[in-house]
Amino acid sequence: MSKAAELEHRLEAAADLAMRIASGDLQARATTSEHADSVDALVAALNMLAEELQEERQSRRRAEALLQDELDGYEHAPALFCSLDAETLVVDKCNQTLAGALGRPKASILGRSVLELYVPEQRGSAERALRDGTLETPLEHGDAQLVCANGDPLVVSTSATRVAGPDERQRVRIVWRDVTKERSLEAQLLETQKLEAVGRLCGGVAHDFNNILAVISGAASLTRDVLRQHALDDEDMTLVQQAVARGAALVNDLLAFSRRQVVKPIATNVGGIMEEAGRMVSRLVGTQIQVQSELLDESLTVVIDPSQLSQVLINLAINARDAMPNGGSLRLQARRLDVLRNNTPRSPMPISSNQHLELAAGSYVAIEVSDTGTGMSPNVLERAFEPFFTTKPVGSGSGLGLSMCYGIIQQAGGRIGIESQLGVGTTVHVYLPRSSTASRPPPRPDQRAPADSGRELLLVVEDDLAVCNVTRRILERAGYQVLVAENGRLALDALERSTRDVALVITDLSMPGMSGQELGVELRHRKPKIKVLYLSGYSPQVLVEGGPGGGETDFLGKPFTSAGLLEKVRRVLDRG
Amino acid sequence: MERQRGGGTEEPIHTAVADVWVEVDGTLVLHFHDQARAVGKQGAEVVRAHVAAAKGRKLRALVDARGIAATDRSTRQAAAGPAIAAVTLRMAVLVGDPLSRTLGNFFLRVTRPAYPTRIFTDELAARRWLAEERTT
Numbered sequence: 001m002s003k004a005a006e007l008e009h010r011l012e013a014a015a016d017l018a019m020r021i022a023s024g025d026l027q028a029r030a031t032t033s034e035h036a037d038s039v040d041a042l043v044a045a046l047n048m049l050a051e052e053l054q055e056e057r058q059s060r061r062r063a064e065a066l067l068q069d070e071l072d073g074y075e076h077a078p079a080l081f082c083s084l085d086a087e088t089l090v091v092d093k094c095n096q097t098l099a100g101a102l103g104r105p106k107a108s109i110l111g112r113s114v115l116e117l118y119v120p121e122q123r124g125s126a127e128r129a130l131r132d133g134t135l136e137t138p139l140e141h142g143d144a145q146l147v148c149a150n151g152d153p154l155v156v157s158t159s160a161t162r163v164a165g166p167d168e169r170q171r172v173r174i175v176w177r178d179v180t181k182e183r184s185l186e187a188q189l190l191e192t193q194k195l196e197a198v199g200r201l202c203g204g205v206a207h208d209f210n211n212i213l214a215v216i217s218g219a220a221s222l223t224r225d226v227l228r229q230h231a232l233d234d235e236d237m238t239l240v241q242q243a244v245a246r247g248a249a250l251v252n253d254l255l256a257f258s259r260r261q262v263v264k265p266i267a268t269n270v271g272g273i274m275e276e277a278g279r280m281v282s283r284l285v286g287t288q289i290q291v292q293s294e295l296l297d298e299s300l301t302v303v304i305d306p307s308q309l310s311q312v313l314i315n316l317a318i319n320a321r322d323a324m325p326n327g328g329s330l331r332l333q334a335r336r337l338d339v340l341r342n343n344t345p346r347s348p349m350p351i352s353s354n355q356h357l358e359l360a361a362g363s364y365v366a367i368e369v370s371d372t373g374t375g376m377s378p379n380v381l382e383r384a385f386e387p388f389f390t391t392k393p394v395g396s397g398s399g400l401g402l403s404m405c406y407g408i409i410q411q412a413g414g415r416i417g418i419e420s421q422l423g424v425g426t427t428v429h430v431y432l433p434r435s436s437t438a439s440r441p442p443p444r445p446d447q448r449a450p451a452d453s454g455r456e457l458l459l460v461v462e463d464d465l466a467v468c469n470v471t472r473r474i475l476e477r478a479g480y481q482v483l484v485a486e487n488g489r490l491a492l493d494a495l496e497r498s499t500r501d502v503a504l505v506i507t508d509l510s511m512p513g514m515s516g517q518e519l520g521v522e523l524r525h526r527k528p529k530i531k532v533l534y535l536s537g538y539s540p541q542v543l544v545e546g547g548p549g550g551g552e553t554d555f556l557g558k559p560f561t562s563a564g565l566l567e568k569v570r571r572v573l574d575r576g
Numbered sequence: 577m578e579r580q581r582g583g584g585t586e587e588p589i590h591t592a593v594a595d596v597w598v599e600v601d602g603t604l605v606l607h608f609h610d611q612a613r614a615v616g617k618q619g620a621e622v623v624r625a626h627v628a629a630a631k632g633r634k635l636r637a638l639v640d641a642r643g644i645a646a647t648d649r650s651t652r653q654a655a656a657g658p659a660i661a662a663v664t665l666r667m668a669v670l671v672g673d674p675l676s677r678t679l680g681n682f683f684l685r686v687t688r689p690a691y692p693t694r695i696f697t698d699e700l701a702a703r704r705w706l707a708e709e710r711t712t
Contacts, residue, residue, distance in 0.1 A: 041678035048682050051649040
């Protein structure tokens with residue numbers, strides 16, 4: 001090959017290399033010859049150019065990946081970002097988290113005033129706050145409410161900064177943090193604390209009321225007995241007894257709300273209770289309302305007093321009935337719900353519709369009672385569990401139905417909440433911890449009617465003088481010998497002094513100093529064979545769980561009738 | 577250059593494509609062999625030899641690249657980078673044929689070493705320029 005031809009060949013090879021590089025093949029390389037001449041120089045320069053371009057391309061790809069990573073971080077950060085023109089307040093950038101939280105596409109946020117994201121009543125204050133800022137000084141203007149696409153409020157805490165934009169126009173960068181759940185939980189806690197306080201008050205009032213009713217009831221019983229002995233009209237005393245019974249029922253509802261009602265929790269099959277309640281509800285609601293009862297899972301067992309669960313279902317059904325004066329549909333549904341970690345159940349919960357009920361991880365039985373009635377306004381919903389709050393006409397409702405349900409479910413370790421919309425209907429959600437214990441039928445009451453009299457020596461321990469007297473008189477009239485003591489310490493002294501064995505101690509539970517429960521423990525220690533009957537206006541949890549010493553506990557709630565007291569005393573005395 | 581190779585006060589370091597030594601006046605000389613291809617491992621070896629010969633001192637460097645036939649990017653980047661900058665006061669690169677001139681110019685203009693560098697075709701001129709910088 002001639003030198004000219006060789007040179008031409010090498011130049012063509014160099015040109016080919018340049019073309020390949022230009023077309024994007026940055027791996028292309030050519031070797032130089034031993035001449036180290038200008039053609040080789042050209043080839044070497046092209047080789048090095050390709051290397052540099054390749055590095056540049058890789059570097060750009062790395063930068064793009066990094067940028068994409070940062071963009072992803074921005075888009076899906078836990079905070080809600082947007083930036084806007086400081087003068088027009090028009091949003092030109094926002095992240096996906098904000099769009100997701102508001103439930104609207106980004107396109108519907110960009111290019112519009114940020115004020116449109118606020119609830120109408122806060123737009124003025126938000127505008128003032130956003131316009132007041134100065135460069136690089138963070139604007140903190142507390143909680144604000146944005147409005148979601150579906151109309152729900154989104155509570156956010158705001159931090160905004162005014163910065164200089166590239167075009168010398170100032171911009172505002174806003175960082176919102178979604179605190180909806182946080183605020184809801186705070187409100188829920190506040191509401192729970194309020195209900196707790198009212199509950200404690202109700203419990204105390206109910207206890208005192210029961211003492212008063214016990215006196216009235218006992219005295220009325222005694223008076224009626226006297227009237228009957230003399231063949232006189234005892235109708236007035238019957239009226240008194242009926243009034244006492246109504247008062248006792250009211251107090252019982254208060255006790256249910258304050259979670260101090262006497263309960264006998266056992267493993268209970270929700271299906272059985274629902275079936276039974278469903279039949280009763282069908283009779284209660286009339287033909288205009290269609291009742292549907294659904295059990296979506298098998299083996300729905302909870303630990304609760306079955307009569308109380310029935311009471312809850314029937315109360316909720318009555319409320320549903322009253323909300324559907326022109327008929328409608330009432331649905332009772334129970335299913336299993338497993339919460340894997342502390343979470344909010346599917347439905348918005350209690351007290352008001354924008355608050356959520358937290359459930360601890362675990363297995364639950366979820367019961368829903370839904371109606372297609374008038375629904376509740378948010379204001380009514382907020383107060384629904386308050387005792388004596390009612391929207392029913394005077395005389396139609398005590399305002400204790402939902403309060404009682406609240407207390408019963410709380411006492412059983414469950415949660416209750418309401419979801420309601422005006423004109424659409426109401427759903428009450430009840431969550432009870434699911435039990436793995438097989439349900440058993442409630443124990444049958446002893447059908448034998450015991451004798452109502454006796455000769456034994458009894459000791460009545462009661463700090464309320466009136467209750468003490470009426471109790472003593474009922475017992476003495478039935479033939480018993482009765483010692484009395486106004487507190488636990490005096491009771492122990494009386495027992496020591498007594499020359500005759502006391503067969504039964506009847507003691508109030510709530511007394512200053514030594515409580516009835518402490519007295520019971522002391523008695524078991526000093527005189528293990530002595531029997532104890534506890535009286536109280538309410539039942540503390542310790543008795544529900546087995547009583548002092550862990551043995552069987554005899555308990556009689558106040559107010560009691562003379563017959564009720566005598567029957568219970570005899571039954572305890574006769575038991576081996 | 578041939579005359580002075582190995583004539584320094586310190587033992588020269590030989591690599592597959594170059595030799596490095598330090599002369600009596602403290603000038604580090606890096607001499608590429610004819611048709612040397614300073615790429616990949618061989619390129620990295622030359623950079624290591626340069627650093628080792630300097631023994632932590634900052635020296636004037638005369639790089640005789642007249643025989644070089646190829647370099648790759650990683651070698652150029654290493655030669656222009658902090659390891660060499662740490663031991664170099666200034667560097668004179670001697671080039672000859674069009675290929676070495678192109679490689680030298682590319683190193684100077686594109687890779688842009690982090691220390692004063694000039695390209696020379698005349699060794700004496702290169703040494704004069706280096707001598708302007710006193711060894712520290």
